[in-house]
Amino acid sequence: MQTFKIIHPSPALKPFVRYYWVLQDSSPGMVSQRTLPTGCMSLVFHCGERLKVVSQNDLQPRCFISGQETSFTDVISTGNIEMIVTVFQPHTAKMFFHIPVSLFCNRNISIYDMEDIELQDLAGKMGDADNLEKAVTLIENFLLNRALLGNSYNIPRLSNVVRHISNSVQTNIKGLADIACLSEKQFCRVFSEHIGTTPKDFLRIIRLQRTLSILQHNPKIGFAQLSYECGYTDQSHMIKEFRLFTGYTPKEYISRCAPVSDYFTF
The missing domain is CATH 1.10.10 (Arc Repressor Mutant, subunit A)
Incomplete structure (x- = not known):
């Protein structure tokens, strides 16, 4: 059984945090999922079993900062999943972590590998939280304290x-x-x-998200029209970029997945 929930941040954090999402999944057996670049960084806590990153043949850290991604990633569930994820606005993660976030690009950095005692203290408290609501409140309080220090x-x-x-x-x-x-x-x-x-890579990621959003809301659109509306030079350019970021051509992707854009939905 799987449950997925979106939680909106408090008004004070809304300019900096897009949303929190919570996933609980007790489905038997392994489940594979392909994640795509979203244009946003995340703070991730695994309260249950961790996901396995296929390309690295290793588990994600228990709690980590997920940097900007410039390609797709395949992950596999390894048991009962319980995740709490904070998704930041594209330009705000640095104000909470106080270091250039370019250091996180295409990386999942464990909180315990960072010299941030307060963040590590949050991770410890998250492990003691007895329900998801309390866990989200802990994250909110941490972020509010950081925001009050000035941006x-x-x-x-x-x-x-x-x-x-x-x-x-x-x-x-x-x-x-x-x-x-x-x-x-x-x-x-x-x-x-x-x-x-880089600005160039970010523009390409948002163009991908725009493509997914249009496919989500207008699945019968022709690819020539789609490439024009998303700002590609031509259809061939769109297919090449789409394959780079997703591993599929647009036609292959539509046959396997339901296109959705987190970036343009929230």
């Missing part, structure tokens, strides 16, 4: 940049740097430190 003056300018990317099919790095009131060199450095990947 970077770069957060508002990057918020404007991310909003522009989300609302624009076509944009470029120079235009984004102008929105942030930074030189292109400064902008690329600040962007990478706060969002966790």
Whole structure:
């Protein structure tokens, strides 16, 4: 049996946290799942059995920060799953962890490998929480305390940049740097430190998410029209990019999965 729940953050955290999700799954046997780049970083706690990362032939850490991903990942459940995941806004994770989040790109870093005593203390308290509601409250309190310490003056300018990317099919790095009131060199450095990947890669990830969103809401759309609406140069370009990020062509993906975009849904 599987239950999945979305929990919205408190109003004070809403500018910084997209949502929390909780997954409980007691399904017998192994279940495989392919995860795709979302454009957002996450804080993950396994309260049950951990997921196995196929490419690494190893289990995920018990509690970890999941950085920006630039390709798909296959994971397999190994038993009773109970996960609590905090999904940050694309540009806000750095304010909670105080280090350049580019260090997390394509990595799952255990909380216990970080020099962050308060975060490790949170992990210990999570292990003692006797229900999911209390566990989410612990995470909220930790994040609220970090938010009260003040956030970077770069957060508002990057918020404007991310909003522009989300609302624009076509944009470029120079235009984004102008929105942030930074030189292109400064902008690329600040962007990478706060969002966790380069502006170019982030634009490609959001284009993928836009593609998934359109397929979700208009599954009968033609691929030529789809490539145009998502800002690809042509259909061939879309298929190449889609395969890079998902491992499938759009046609193969639709036959195996139900397209959905977390980025454009919430």
